[in-house]
Amino acid sequence: MTHPADSHDLIRVHGARENNLADVSVELPKRRLTAFTGVSGSGKSSLVFATIAAESQRLINETYSSFVQGFMPSLARPDVDVLDGLTTAIIVDQERMGANPRSTVGTATDAYAMLRILFSRLGTPHIGSAQAFSFNVASISGAGAVTIEKGGREVKERREFSVTGGMCPRCEGRGEVSDFDLTALYDDSKSIREGALTIPNYSVSGWYGRIFAGCGFFDPDKPIAKFTKRELNALLYKEPTRIKVDGVNVTFEGLIPRIQKSFLAKDREAMQPHIRAFVDRAITFGVCPECGGTRLSALARSSRIAGKSIADVCEMQISDLAEWVRELAAGSADESAAGDGAAGGASAASLAPLLGSLGDTLDSFVAIGLGYLSLNRPSGTLSGGEAQRTKMIRHLGSSLTDVTYVFDEPTIGLHPHDIARMNDLLLQLRDKGNTVLVVEHKPEAIAIADHVVDLGPGAGTEGGRIVFEGTVEQLRGADTVTGRHLGDRTALKETVREASGAVEIRGASTHNLRGIDVDIPLGVLCVVTGVAGSGKSSLVHGSLEERDGVVVVDQSAIKGSRRSNPATYTGLLEPVRKAFAKANGVKPGLFSANSDGACPACKGAGVIYTDLAIMAGVATVCEECEGRRFQASVLEYTLGGRTIAEVLDMSVAEAERFFSGEVDGAADARIPAAHKILVRLADVGLGYLRVGQPLTTLSGGERQRIKLATRMGDKGGVYVLDEPTTGLHLADVEQLLALLDRLVDSGKSVIVIEHHQAVMAHADWIIDLGPGAGHDGGRVVFEGTPRELVADRSTLTGEHLAAYAGG
Template identity: 75%
Template sequence: MTTASAPASTSTVHPADGHDRIRVLGARENNLKDVDIELPKRRLTVFTGVSGSGKSSLVFDTIAAESRRLINETYSAFVQGFMPTQARPDVDVLDGLTTAIIVDQQRMGADPRSTVGTATDTGAMLRILWSRLGEPHIGSPQAFSFNVASISGAGAVTYEKGGRTVKERRDFSIVGGMCPRCEGRGTVNDIDLSALYDEAKSLNEGAITVPGYSMDGWYGRIYRGCGWFDPDKPIKDYTEKELNDLLYKEATKIKVDGVNLTYLGLVPQVQKTYLSKDIDSLQPHIRAFVERAATFTTCPECDGTRLTELARSSKIRGISIADACAMQISDLAEWVRELDEPSVAPLLKSLQNTLDSFVEIGLGYLSLDRPAGSLSGGEAQRTKMIRHLGSSLTDVTYVFDEPTVGLHPHDIQRMNSLLLQLRDKGNTVLVVEHKPEVIAIADHVVDLGPGAGTDGGRVVYEGTVEGLRASGTLTGRHLEYRAQLKPQVRTPTGALEVRGANTHNLQDVDVDIPLGVLVVVTGVAGSGKSSLIDGSVAGREGVVTVDQSPIRGSRRSNPATYTGLLEPIRKAFAKANGVKPALFSPNSEGACPTCNGAGVVFTDLGIMAGVSAPCELCEGRRFADSVLEYTLGGKDISQVLEMPVSEALAFFAEGEAKTPAAHRILTHLDDVGLGYLTLGQPLTTLSGGERQRLKLATRMSDKGAAQAQVFVLDEPTSGLHLADVEQLLGLLDRLVDAGRSVIVIEHHQAVMAHADWIIDLGPGAGHDGGRIVFEGTPADLVAARSTLTGQHLAEYVGA
C-alpha cells in the first residue's frame, strides 16, 4: 500500500491525534480482504477506486452499518422489537466511531402521498403558516393537509365532575384538507374492465386475468364460495346484478368452508391492491398490468392539488397553500422573504432558511408538490442533505455516496462548499466519489483496488491528494486524464424530429436530433434534458431506453437471473444430462432442501440481530447434492455460477459447453465493464454503478434490442471510475459504428468531448431553462463558450 503524510487541512479544528481516529481492523465485508485502516476524524476523507473495488463495502457496509447498529442497541428491548435488526459487519475491530448519518442515493419514499414538501419540514411549516395567517381562517394545520380526511360523527366522552363520573354523547368533526374525490393523491384512475377478465370464460376456467388472482388461492376461494354468481358460468352470461356483485360489491363479511372472510368486488379490490401504490414500486409484471388496465388522470375536483376546495380558499396575499406548493422553490423563497408578520417571525425564519437551502444546494427548480418518488437518485440525496445543513449537531460522521451524481460541472463547486461546510462545523465527512473536482478538496484520500470484485478489496493508497497523483495507482494515473475533442465527427444519416415539446419546463422546443451518430444532451440539473428525451423520444418505435430507475431484486437475484442468462444455461445443462431444466434453479426443484436454495440459514434471535451462516448441507452452493452430480464441460451448476463473467465468456464459447445464447448475454456484460462480476453474486451486493451497467447489458441483450435503432442512456457514467469511462466511450462507439443511433444525457465532460453532436439546454433550471441554447459539434461549443456547458468543456479540454 502506498502512503503519504497527513494532509495540511484548511479546517478550523485541531489536527487529529492518535485518539481522534476511526480505526478499522480486519474488515472482510463482501470483497474486502482483511482491510486495516485509520481515518482522521473531523476531516473530509474521499474514498476512490474502480466500481466494485470495495469502497461501499468499507464505508457503508462496515463503518456506517456498525455505527447504526450500535446506536440501535442503545434503545430498550421493547423499542428494538419494532426496529429492523442488523447483523454486525464482518470485521475484527471497529472503534472510535461516532453517530453516522447516511446521505445516500436511495430513492425517496415511493408512497404516492409523499412529496418534496412532506419529505422535508417545509410542508408542515406551510400548513402552520396558513393556519395562522390564511384568510378566511378555516382551522388548524390539519385543515391544509392532504393526508387528513374530513370526518364528522358522534362519540361518548367520559370525565369527572363534582366527584362523580359523567358520560356524555357529543358530536365531533375533524376538518382535514384531503380531497375526497382522489383521497389526496391528485389523480384518479379509470379501469379497463377487459384487462381484468375474459368474459368468454367462467371463473373456474380462469376468467380473471389480474396477476396473483388465481382460482387456486384465496381470491379464488372467496369468489367461488361467495354464492352470488355461478363460477362455472361464462361472465358474458351474468345478469346485471351478478356482474355488479363481481365487479363493484362493497366489503361484505362471508363464511367459506367455515372460515370468516371479507368479500370485495374485483374493481375496488384491484384499486386497493395495486392502484393505490406508486407504480414505480411495483414488480415489472404487475407494473405492466397496471399500465395496461388503468388510466391515470388529474383529479377534476382538486385539479391535481390534492386539497379540498375549503383548503384552497384560504389565502395569504392572494396565494393559496396549493399555489405556494406549486411554485418553483426559488420563487417561493422570494415570496416568503417579503412576508413580515411578527406573530410568526420564528416560523418564517425557519421556513426561509430551509427554502434557501434548496436553492443553495441546486434544487431551487423543484416545487414542493413534486412527488418524492419522481426525484432522481442525485436529487433525492441532495434533498436529504437539506435537513443537515442547518443542524446544530457536531462531531458526527456524515457519509455520502457520490454526491455529485446528476450535477452539471457548474454545480459541483457548490456541492464542494457544502461538504466543506459540514466538515468545518467539526464533523467527520466520508465521501465515496469518482469526480476529480471532489477528490481535489479532500483532506485525506483512501484508494481501494487494485481492480474490482476478487481483484479488489485492498487499500492501495492512503494519504494526500498530491500523493495520490504520484502513487501510480489506477486512480492516481487517471486523476489528470482529460479526453480530447475528436478531430473528426461522424456525419448524420437522418434526424429524429421533435416539435413543440412542452413537457414540464420545456418551452415549445423544436429540435432535430441527428441519427447515426453519438448525440450528447447537456445542461444544468433541472434544465429540461430528461423532460425532452423522456417526453419526446422515449417510447417511440425502435427506441430502447436505459434510465436510472432502480433495479429491484432479493438476495436470490443475481446477474444470471436478472439478465435471463440462467435460462440458456439451465437448458444447456438439461440437454447435456437428459434431465429437466428446473433442476438447475436454486429457486425451484434443484434447491437444497435445508436452506431452500438460499445458501445460508438464518437464525432469528428476537430483538437482537439475526445470525446467518452458510448452509451445512450444501456449504453455500444452494443446490441439492444430487443436482451437483450433473456437469457441463466438466463443471457443475454451482461452479458455473461462481465464475466471473470474463471466465464464463470463454467457457460458453466452445467445446461441450458452447451455448450461443449465453455467450451473447455474457458478451454484453463484458462490454459494459462487468467482466469481474460472478454470475451468482447477489444483486443486493452490487453498487449503484454496477446495477446501472447491468441494466444496460440486459437491455442490449433484449430480443427487441436487436431491431432497435436508437439507444437512449441517462447518465451512464454514474458510479464509473475515470478508467471505466474510457471503456464506456468504446462501447458507445461500437454501438454507433454498428449502425445504431445513441443519445446520451450526460454531465461528464469526457463524454461531451467524445460526442459527434451536442444539444445543450438551459440557460438555467426550472422556468429559467427549458430552451435549446446550443446545437452543434463539441468543437463549436468550445469555440463559442456561449453557455455554461461550453465554458466548462473548454476549461476541461484546455482550449
C-alpha cells in the same frame, strides 16, 4: 493537514472482511471529510456502507426496547474484528424514495409542514390549525363517549367532536382517481363458483374465492351477467362487513375497495410481475376532477396569503417559491399577507423565525441544484440523484452534530456547474462538527476531501485492499489506478465525423421545453448537455423513445424478480445450462435455480425471505444449500472442473476467460455463445460483477451498462444512453469512450445525455440546453462541435468544458 491522534477523534476499523475486503484495517479522522476512491467493485461500499454504517445502525437498534426490536429486522454484525469510535451514521444514498402515492418533495422534507403552519396563521379566511392544510388528514365529525373527572370520580360523557383536515374527499388526498376496467376483474359469463374472478390470488379454491362464494350477498352459482343491480353493487362496492364463512368470522368487502387497499396503496415497482401486469391492465388513472390534482379539499384551497393558496405555492418552481417567501419575510407583499382576520392577529413579522427557516430550506433546494422542482412533485418520480439531494436537505438544517454522514456518489446527475455547490454543502455538514464519508469518482468532488482512502488495486477478488491513504495532493503522485488517472483530460477532437442525416424534432414542448426545433444528427456521437433540470431528458426521451429503430438504454430498474441476475438477464445462462447438460448426460433444467435443480428449502433463491409487514423484509442465507441455490445432487456435476454454483459465483472477467476454453483443465468449457455475451459485459466496464449477482443489488449505472451490453446486438440504428458514466471510475471512462466509438463506427447513431466533460470533449456534435433549470431552461442555447462550444463560451457548459480542456 495533521489529524489528532486521540482515539476519540478516530473511527478505527481493524480486520474488515465484508464481501471482497481482504482483512482491511484503517483509521479515519472524525469531523473531517474523507473520500473513498477506487475502481468499481474495489470494495469502497463494502467498507463504508456494509461495515462502518451497518455496524452503527445495528448498535443503535440495540438501544431500543426488546418490544420495539421485535418489530425491526435483525441485523447481523459485519465481518470485522474491531470497530471503535463509531457515531450515529446517517446514510444518504441513491435509493429512489419509496413511491408512496402520498409522499411529495414537500412532505419528504420539512417544507410542507412549515407551509401548513404558515397558512394556518396567516391565511385568510382562517380555517383552522395546520392539519386543515394536510392532504393526509380527512375531515370527520361525530360524537363519542369520553371519560372525565367530576367530583373526584371518573364519569363518562357523550361529546361532539370534529376534525378539519385538508384531504380532498373524492381522491382521498392522492390527487388522482382510478377507473376500473370491469372486464379485467371478472368474466361475467361465468359464476363465482365457475371461476369468474380473474384477479390474482382470487381463485375459487383460495381463501378469497371461498369468502365470495359463501358471503350470501349474491348467488355464487349464477353468471355475473345475470346479477341484479343490488348483487352487482355488493360484489363491487360493498363496505367491509363481518360475516361467517365455513364457521369462521371474516370480513367481506367489495372488489373495488379491496383492490384499492391491497394493490393501489403499494409501490407499483415493488409488486410481483403478475400483480403489476394486472394493475396495468385493469386500472387507469386520471387527475382528480374535484381538486384538480392538488390533493386538497376546497376549504383548504380557499385560504390565501397574498392571493395564493397553499396549492398554488406548492405548484410553483421552488426557486420562485423561495423568492415569494423572501418577499413575505421582508413585508413587501400585499397587505393581505399581514393576516387581516387571521387567528390571533398573526402577522408576517410575528412569524419571522418560521419564515426564516422555510426560506433557508427552499434556498437549500436551489443551492443543491433542485430549484427547478416543485413541492407537489411526487417523491417516487425523482431520479436517484434527485432523491439523494432531497434527502440531504433534511440534514442541512439539523441541530445534530458529531454525526457520521455517508454519501454514495453525491455528484451523480450533476452538471459541473452544480458540483461546486454540492461541494459547499458537504463542507457545511463537516464544519458543523460532523464526520462526512463520501464514495466518489469525480475529481472535482475528491478535490475537497481532507483525507482520501483509495481501494484496489483492481475489482472483485483483485481488490478489497487499501492501496493509498493521505491527502488529495499525495494521491496525485501515488502509483495507484486512481492516482494515475486523477489528472486525466480527454482532448477535444481534432476532426469530427460528418452526419449522415438527422432526426428532425419540431415544436417539442414536453415539461419545460419551449417549443424546441432541433435536428439531432445521425451517424455520429451526439452529446446532449445542460444543467440538471434544463430539459435534456424531456427532449431526448420525450421526442425519440417512441420512434422506430431507437434503442433506449437508461438507469431505470430492470423488470424482474430478485431471482434475476446477469446470467439470466443477458441470456448467458441458456448456453451454459445446455453445455452442463451435454457434458453430464442429464437435462438442462437441473442447472436452473428456478427450475428442476432448485434447492427445495429456499426454492432456488439462496436465501429465505421473511416479510415483516410494517418493516423492510429480512433475508437470511439458506442453511440447506448455504446460499448456493441448487440441490446437493446437482452440484456433483461439473463442466471444466467447476459446478454450476461455482460458475455463477465467478466474476464476469473470470467467466470470460473460463468460457474461452483457455483456462488450464477447462478446454471442454469453451462456449462461444456464452463468451460473446461476457465480452460485451466486460466492454461496458462490468468485469467485476458476479455472474449470479441479484439484479436488485445493482446501482443505476450498473443497470444501464448491463442493458447496453444486452442490446449491443440489436438491429436498432439509434442508441440513446442516459449518463453512461454514472458509477464509472476515471480509468473506465476511456474504455466507455472506445465502446461508443465502436458503436458509431459500426454504423449506429449514438445520442448521449451526459455531464462528464470527457464525453463532451469526445463528441462529434453537442446540443446544449439551458440556460438554467426549470422555467429558466427548456431552450437550445448551443448546437455545434466541442471546439466551437469552447470557442463560443456563451453557456455554462462551454465555460466548464473550456476550463476542463485547458482552453
